Amino acid sequence: MSADRNxxxxxxxxxxxxxxxxxxxxxxxxxxxxxxxxxxxxLVEHHPGKPFPKDIDMVIGGGGQDSGQSLVQDDLVAIGxxxxxxxxxxxxxxxxxxxxxxxxxxxxxxxxxxxxGIGIFALETHGGPKRLIGNxxxxxxxxxxxxxxxxxxxxxxxESQPALGRIIKGDGNNGEDKTEGAIYKCVFGTYLHGSLxxxxxxxxxxxxxxxxxxxxxIFEPQIIDDHFAREARTIAKRRPR
Amino acid sequence: xxxxxxTRTIGKTLKKVxxxxxxxxxxxxxxxxxxxxxxxQRTLSQLPKGVVVVSGTNGKTTTTKMIVQLLRASxxxxxxxxxxxxxxxxxAASLIDAIDEEGNLQADVAVLELDEAxxxxxxxxxxxxxxxxxxxxxxxxxxxxxxxxxxxxxATVVDATSHGIVLNREDPLVRELADHVNKHxxxxxxxxxxxxxxxxxxxxxxxxxxxxxxxxxxxxHRNDVILETVEGQQATFAWGTKSQPPIELKVDxxxxxxxxxxxxxxxxxxxxxxxxxxxxxxELTQVRPAFGRGEAVDIDGDPLEIVLVKNPSGFRxxxxxxxxxxxxxxxxxxxxxxxxxxxxxxxxxxxxxxRSTSTAAGVAMVSGIRGYDMALRLQYDDxxxxxxxxxxxxxxxxFLRRTKGIRRIYCTYTAMLVIRRELAKNYTVEAxx
Numbered sequence: 189m190s191a192d193r194n195x196x197x198x199x200x201x202x203x204x205x206x207x208x209x210x211x212x213x214x215x216x217x218x219x220x221x222x223x224x225x226x227x228x229x230x231l232v233e234h235h236p237g238k239p240f241p242k243d244i245d246m247v248i249g250g251g252g253q254d255s256g257q258s259l260v261q262d263d264l265v266a267i268g269x270x271x272x273x274x275x276x277x278x279x280x281x282x283x284x285x286x287x288x289x290x291x292x293x294x295x296x297x298x299x300x301x302x303x304x305g306i307g308i309f310a311l312e313t314h315g316g317p318k319r320l321i322g323n324x325x326x327x328x329x330x331x332x333x334x335x336x337x338x339x340x341x342x343x344x345x346x347e348s349q350p351a352l353g354r355i356i357k358g359d360g361n362n363g364e365d366k367t368e369g370a371i372y373k374c375v376f377g378t379y380l381h382g383s384l385x386x387x388x389x390x391x392x393x394x395x396x397x398x399x400x401x402x403x404x405x406i407f408e409p410q411i412i413d414d415h416f417a418r419e420a421r422t423i424a425k426r427r428p429r
Numbered sequence: 430x431x432x433x434x435x436t437r438t439i440g441k442t443l444k445k446v447x448x449x450x451x452x453x454x455x456x457x458x459x460x461x462x463x464x465x466x467x468x469x470q471r472t473l474s475q476l477p478k479g480v481v482v483v484s485g486t487n488g489k490t491t492t493t494k495m496i497v498q499l500l501r502a503s504x505x506x507x508x509x510x511x512x513x514x515x516x517x518x519x520x521a522a523s524l525i526d527a528i529d530e531e532g533n534l535q536a537d538v539a540v541l542e543l544d545e546a547x548x549x550x551x552x553x554x555x556x557x558x559x560x561x562x563x564x565x566x567x568x569x570x571x572x573x574x575x576x577x578x579x580x581x582x583x584a585t586v587v588d589a590t591s592h593g594i595v596l597n598r599e600d601p602l603v604r605e606l607a608d609h610v611n612k613h614x615x616x617x618x619x620x621x622x623x624x625x626x627x628x629x630x631x632x633x634x635x636x637x638x639x640x641x642x643x644x645x646x647x648x649x650h651r652n653d654v655i656l657e658t659v660e661g662q663q664a665t666f667a668w669g670t671k672s673q674p675p676i677e678l679k680v681d682x683x684x685x686x687x688x689x690x691x692x693x694x695x696x697x698x699x700x701x702x703x704x705x706x707x708x709x710x711x712e713l714t715q716v717r718p719a720f721g722r723g724e725a726v727d728i729d730g731d732p733l734e735i736v737l738v739k740n741p742s743g744f745r746x747x748x749x750x751x752x753x754x755x756x757x758x759x760x761x762x763x764x765x766x767x768x769x770x771x772x773x774x775x776x777x778x779x780x781x782x783x784r785s786t787s788t789a790a791g792v793a794m795v796s797g798i799r800g801y802d803m804a805l806r807l808q809y810d811d812x813x814x815x816x817x818x819x820x821x822x823x824x825x826x827x828f829l830r831r832t833k834g835i836r837r838i839y840c841t842y843t844a845m846l847v848i849r850r851e852l853a854k855n856y857t858v859e860a861x862x
Binding site: 209210211212213216219220253322323336338377381382383387413416417419420423424427428429 | 531577771777798801802808809819
């Protein structure tokens, strides 16, 4: 193992403005599972207008209401370059719903207002006429992902932009093309709340593994009792939309 | 238009026919609404003290119950809608029973509990004289969309109110509704002393390490009601800054005492100086909890408390309220339509207070359709779960068999209905009002 013994610095983006539908559960899951895998972590927050923290090993951000989104949009553009650097440097990131949209090129609201994104993902989002709401299941490189979607934005991926998952049940990016979410290097964007990570531990562990390998050059996973998660996943897949 | 007499006759006849076939129905109300669209407006607009609308996410049932009792103690005749019928056709259905043959409602005032969406529908037909807005919290967002949207619905209610509005001073989204109150209308707040505000984290500030509640809180007016102190069942209220003598309440939990402050503010607004403070406070001590809001069932000499939880803030407050009274705990979480399908909300509640200690042993039983989601949530807060059994009847039987002493069940709405039905087979469970 390398000499680096510093804890993994987990950055929670906009915990006040962009944190809805249990997105905190994703942060909690990373902190807990990293601990169960024998890794130390340190939770760092970034708030609008504040300097972007240094030495970040993972970035997690959630969804928000329209009001929350407008509070962070300027700041996100301001820290966009930092986030691009981290993404290209293989820092794992998970962005849900609102922040997923803003990691694309832009969000155009139903009123025709264009909110610029930071373009880590090659995608664009347009406000839609209705909310896409309900239980959702997708097929992904991390196994089936189960969650709950609740959004009105319709996201279209460029042809060059890989999706995170393919829809088994639900609407996903736009309710049309069966895609859900997006992947760039180790950056995952998705509409899945639920919370996402607790019921999808393989994705949580993939994020932790990527951060550990990048920081320490090694990841030694421990066996975690995921019995409750397995049962919860099985039931979630059977529930009505 | 139909003559009012006929509306009543048709409604009553339908009710009789349907009752013979068994079970209640909103159909009579629906038919009345179709045949006589002005029925609701005409009947309710005759009331000398008008209509009071109680809305918001949490605490409507308990607060409405308190307001009705306090107004009755003040000498008024009150019409109210039964719990669960809080949409216009449900109100129409219960009005059919309450009006006389001439179509008149023999009441001084109507107090109606309405959820946010139904309140908007209602105020389009009937302008309330008073409205009370309790809170805007995450509740079944898969139905209403977003919190901001809910706040907009409530703004419509405030706009439609003709005389007086009572707002929650501690909820930033409700406080902002003051912008919708023009100077011709009366505005009062109910609030908390600074010491108590920490018990009520808002959805916005619960996660961040920063303290964000920077929006200025208005200084108390003498007609505002502030909940100053809570010790066990004892609470002290203040009219503005003027403390009243402490009283002993039958309802449990700080959130219910905060609801009492809301009820007091509204009743003092409606009655003005016509009623003595001591009469209101005395009556408040007599209010019993509404079903599922801290009611206790006697299980062979041991109390079993049933606590309804339906959103993160409600669950947080319930846990905080009971933290100092250890009990054997069961949690039952369903995701039927009435509960809300989204399980995300469980991750916005902290369950540390249920961890094993010298006096309590974690959670004895987790149940419901989404019992495993709940167990998973508890795992991530290091709370020991002794057993998961998704079938509620089986889980309840085992829970009662394996535990003794004080028991407490936190449950979602449809889980509570199953629990009450099961308990009623062997124990005395009060009928749902």
